[in-house]
Amino acid sequence: MESEITLQIILIKPTPAVVFGLQKGSGNNYETVQKQISTSNDLTFAFTLEVKGDRKKDKFPKLSGSFVQGSGDNKFVYIDIGTYAGQSDTTWSRRLKIPLAGITWTDIDSLSGKSMLQTSVPGTGRDGGPNCATVKPFAGWHIKHL
Template sequence: MKQELALRIQLENPPADVDFSLQKGSGTNYTILQKQRSGTQALVFECTVAVKLGADNQPDFAGVVVQGTPANRFIYINIGKSAGQFDSIWSRRLKIPLKGITTEMIEETTDDSSLVLETKVPGTGKDGGPACGTVKPFNGWYLAANTSSTSSTVP
C-alpha cells in the first residue's frame, strides 16, 4: 500500500547570494521548485513523497522530486544556474539520499501528522562554494515536529 511521507531538508550555512531549489523531473527535462536565495539563515525545503514496500521488503520512494534506482533513491537540490540563477558562477546539484529511512520511521510519521522526517545537510563544500554531489558525511533522517502546513509542501 502506498503512503504519503512528509520530508524536510535543512541546508545549513550555504554560501551567501546563491539560489537553491528542489528539482522536479530528471535529466534536462526538469523544473525548479521552492527556489530560495541563500543569506544568513539555513534554507528549508519541504516535500512529500510516495512510499511503498519494495520487493526486498524495504521502503521504495516515488514522486515528482524522487530520483534514482529503487536501491539508491535521492532528492536533488539544484544550485546556481541549475536553480535558474543564470548570472551565478555555480552550476551544481546536491544529492540528498533517502537511504536509512526505515519502515518504523514511516509508520510513526504517517500515524502522527505532527511529525515529519527531517535531515540537516551542509550547504558549503570543501572548496568554499555550495556543497555538491552526494552529501558526505550524511547524518541521516530523524523524526521532527511538523511546523508547517501540508499545503506548502510539494506533492
C-alpha cells in the first residue's frame, strides 16, 4: 500500500526576528522552504509524506519523501533556523528535529480527504534562543479535521 498524508507543525511563540523554514532534502543537497520570519505569533508548516508498508507485516507505517530525514524507526523532519534557513543577519545557526515516531496505521486510516496529522512544539528554547535539537518532551501527532 502506498499513499500520501499531510502533516502540520506549529511552532509556538518562536524567538522573534529569526527565520524558520522546513528542510527539503538532506545532506549537502537540501533547500529550506516555507521560510518565515518570526514575530510574536506562532508559525505553521504543512507538507506531505509518502506512506508505505504492509499492515500485516509492519508494526508502523514506513514514512518517506523529500522532507523525511533519518533511517529505520528514527525518522524525523528538520526545521532550519537562522543561518541554516538562509538568514545572513543573525547569530543563530540551529536545527529543530521533529520526530515522526508514534504515527500508527490507525492514525493513517483515520485520515480523510480534509484532515491531517498535526503537532505543536515550543519555538523558543530554555536559553531564550530558538528551540533546537530533538523536541523534548514531544507530545506526538494528533488528527486535525479541517
